[in-house]
Amino acid sequence: MKNLVMRWVLFLMILLKSITSFAQDHLYSEFFNSPLYLNPALTGQFKADLRVDLIYRNQWTNVPGPLSYFTGSIDYNIPRLGGGIGLLFTRGSEGTAYLDKTNFSALYSYSVGSEDFVLSFGLQAGMTNRTIDYGKLIFANQIDPTLGIIPGSSNAGDLPFNNKFYFDTGVGTNLAIGDFNIGAAVQHINQPNESFTGMPDKLPMRINTHVSYRLDLNSMDNMDDDDKTYVIPSVVFYKQSNFDSYSVGVQYKRRGVNVGVSYRSGAETGPSALVLSLIFDIFVNRDGAEKFRFGVSHDSAVQGLTYGNTAGSTEGSLGYETTLPSNGNNDPPRFEGAHRCYEFY
Structure with a gap:
């Protein structure tokens, strides 16, 4: 019984530390299947008119308390405005007390370039809601040294707040030149206060950079791009x-x-992982620039926590692009001939 009490006390200490300390954004292994979450400058950077992306991550399945994340986005390519507009929805749920964070943002990107390159700039602004359910926590006053958890005991350990709203912003830039795609983004520029205690607790800025290269293995063949074979190395840093x-x-x-x-380092927030991904373009209509994509990936811990402790992390994604009937082919891309970010994956 003493060991049970000590385990609950240790769990409570870890949980309260996670609540009062700064939060860290979740990361997707399939970053290329959630472009707006990666970089607002990628808004509207695709061949068709309309794009919808959905991605879900279930992290460390064997760890007590759910660690799940979902992101959905929709963006519209508007060549006459020089870029695109989009909406981004992200929700994460962590721990047995369901520490939930929900964000809804609007995005805009503007592009300049020629037939040889495309340089885009993106803006993001939205609202975030952060909540926690104290009723699912066990506090020290609910534990008896002999009996353990006291049935029916009331929770006297509530923090002052369990619901927090704040404004959030981000910017990004992306350059597609030749067979290279290079981008960088900064999130939480205003460093919003997300504390539940009433004391200042600013959300740190998240900086990420990404570089990809598309190696055409059929460069000497007169083939359509969709029929060719590519090797695509990439590096992402957060x-x-x-x-x-x-x-x-x-x-x-x-x-x-x-x-x-791919290999992803874990640093202080978790184990390093080896990631295997499979992406399928199930349906492609080249004439209408229409495509339906399905992706799945799995992370296996290779350092720190073992795979037996975490059972790894799994992601699933869906993506759809289409040309709207009203547009047809009367509104061609501004930089026809130049590679865009959509061609790199």
């Missing part, structure tokens, strides 16, 4: 306060199938 992480990987893409493997 930094938020004292936490930093990088992901290094390579993908093999042939027609509608994309197989990738």
Whole structure:
């Protein structure tokens, strides 16, 4: 019984530390299937008119308390405005007390360039709601040294607040030149206060950079781009306060199938992981620039926590692009001939 009490006390200490300390944004292994979450400058940077992306991550399945994240986005390519507009929805749920964070943002990007390159700039602004359910926590006054958890005991450990709203902003830039795609973004520029205690607790800025290269294995063949074979190495680096992480990987893409493997460092927030991803373009209509994509990936811990302790992390994603009937082909891309970010994955 004494061991049970000590376990609950330790769990409470860890939980309260996570609530009062600064939060860190979740990261997706399939970053290329959630472009607006990665960088607001990628808004509207695709061949069709309308794009919808959905991605879900279930992290460390064996760890008590759910660690799940969902992001949905929709963006519209408007060549006459020089870029695109979009909406982004993100929700995360962590721990047995369901520490939930929900964000809804609007995005805008503007592009300049020529047939050789495209340089885009993006803006993001929205509202975030952060909540916690204290009723699912066990506090010290509810534990008896002999009996353990006291049935029916009331919770006297509530913090002053359990619901927090705040304004949030972000910016980004992206350059597609030749077979290179290079971008950077900064989130939480205003460093909003997300504390539940009434004391200041600013959310640190998140900085991420990403570089990809598309190696055409059929460069000498007169083939349509969708029929060619590519090798796509990429590097993504994240930094938020004292936490930093990088992901290094390579993908093999042939027609509608994309197989990738990458390594992501874990630093202080979790184990390093080896990631395997499979992406399928299930339906492609080249004439209408229409595409339906399905992706799945799995992270396996290779350092720190073992795979037996975490059971890894799994992601699933869906993406759809289409040309609206009213537009047809009367509104061609501004930079026809130049590679855009959508061609790199």
